[in-house]
Amino acid sequence: MSLSNGPGRWLQQHLTAQHFLWLLALASLLIAWNRGLALLYGMLALVLATLLVSWLLPWLALRQIQVSVRQIDSASAGGEVTLEYQFQLPKTRYLMLLREDLEYIDQPVTHRIPMLADGDRLRTYSHCPYRGVFPIQGVEIGCCWPFGFVSQYRQLEIPERQIIVAPQVVAVQTLPGGAGNDNALIEYQHTSQPHAQEEYCGLREYRPHDSLKHVHWSASARHQQLLVREYNSHAQPDFLLVLDNDRADDIGEAPLSTFEFAVSLAASLMEWAKHQQQPMRLLVHGNHATDIAIGGHHRGSSDYLSALAWTQADDDEPYGTRVEQALMKYPNSATLITVRNLSQPAVLPDIHGGHIDILIADQSFIYPMQSWQEGWSQPSANHYQLHLHASSKLERQFRYGAF
Numbered sequence: 001m002s003l004s005n006g007p008g009r010w011l012q013q014h015l016t017a018q019h020f021l022w023l024l025a026l027a028s029l030l031i032a033w034n035r036g037l038a039l040l041y042g043m044l045a046l047v048l049a050t051l052l053v054s055w056l057l058p059w060l061a062l063r064q065i066q067v068s069v070r071q072i073d074s075a076s077a078g079g080e081v082t083l084e085y086q087f088q089l090p091k092t093r094y095l096m097l098l099r100e101d102l103e104y105i106d107q108p109v110t111h112r113i114p115m116l117a118d119g120d121r122l123r124t125y126s127h128c129p130y131r132g133v134f135p136i137q138g139v140e141i142g143c144c145w146p147f148g149f150v151s152q153y154r155q156l157e158i159p160e161r162q163i164i165v166a167p168q169v170v171a172v173q174t175l176p177g178g179a180g181n182d183n184a185l186i187e188y189q190h191t192s193q194p195h196a197q198e199e200y201c202g203l204r205e206y207r208p209h210d211s212l213k214h215v216h217w218s219a220s221a222r223h224q225q226l227l228v229r230e231y232n233s234h235a236q237p238d239f240l241l242v243l244d245n246d247r248a249d250d251i252g253e254a255p256l257s258t259f260e261f262a263v264s265l266a267a268s269l270m271e272w273a274k275h276q277q278q279p280m281r282l283l284v285h286g287n288h289a290t291d292i293a294i295g296g297h298h299r300g301s302s303d304y305l306s307a308l309a310w311t312q313a314d315d316d317e318p319y320g321t322r323v324e325q326a327l328m329k330y331p332n333s334a335t336l337i338t339v340r341n342l343s344q345p346a347v348l349p350d351i352h353g354g355h356i357d358i359l360i361a362d363q364s365f366i367y368p369m370q371s372w373q374e375g376w377s378q379p380s381a382n383h384y385q386l387h388l389h390a391s392s393k394l395e396r397q398f399r400y401g402a403f
Helices: 007-014 017-035 038-061 217-223 258-276 304-310 319-329
Strands: 066-072 079-088 093-100 109-116 121-128 132-143 152-166 189-191 197-205 227-234 239-242 280-284 290-294 335-341 354-360 375-380 383-388
Touching (some): 038 152, 066 152, 290 304, 319 335
Parallel strands (some): 354 383
Antiparallel strands (some): 132 152, 197 227, 280 290, 375 383
């Protein structure tokens, strides 16, 4: 029997330096009391003094310490989170400890700091498999000075901080009717808000959504009504992406669930739109509702990754209802992108423009070893469907030539 699996392992786990000193003190007391040896009385006093100092001095060293913490750089699910701690203390301390007990790690992690001075900073790195927002409500600081036998800890209150972990993003090369030479969903359209290659084609009456900068003021004065310039443009299509936040549609457990899969997909599509300057609008419902447009002529916020870190499957409205509301709010969107479950697909309203319908085999998150349909199809001219499952590699489905 090896020591790692027998008595040696038990001794390694339970016989610490502190326990050894207590046993030594007890043995010294018994022998000295029985034999009357003054040397052992002295040894007993020395051991007890060592233990007393080991308990008292760490507690004194933990006084008047303040800690602040912040997140360094952005983080995404499945990646590394970097935190930076800064310390304020009256004088240098030794053999200090910092214990991290974060929501997304299984067990607390203790960081040893041999010497700590005022203003020192410590960066820690931890793996986070989950997307979300994780609060930091306190910091646990410890000390084992001077002998390292006893570790004392103190919980320090800090202003509440949050660790924001964005969804995982995969590389998207193109969409049907998006970048490249695939123009299946790009239409020759009339617009009073040019944002691509355009040419002036005349005047028309002002509509409530028109920008005042396109009003032709001299012509409006002559005709006694507001007239705006109209353009013909081979414009990039506006994509409208509606995320399904219905709690009833979330199958599986994070990070392997249909909702987390859809959030990662939405983040990847928005990242593609940002880099390709394709106009895309993301609609998220639930307790952290979001309406963000990026790319092309949009001038809104681009902090979509942070918004997707907050979102949860906490909406009570059916996905089909949310899609209908989105089309009523943005009727001029050229291409609608929906993401829904395959086993119980949401009933969608009539869609007159382009439609990219992404169907997730939700049962694949429960039975991942079964065979599931995957790939693109085109039911009609402006209607594309993409079948995905829990093990799908999104990079393959959105590469050039995939559809």
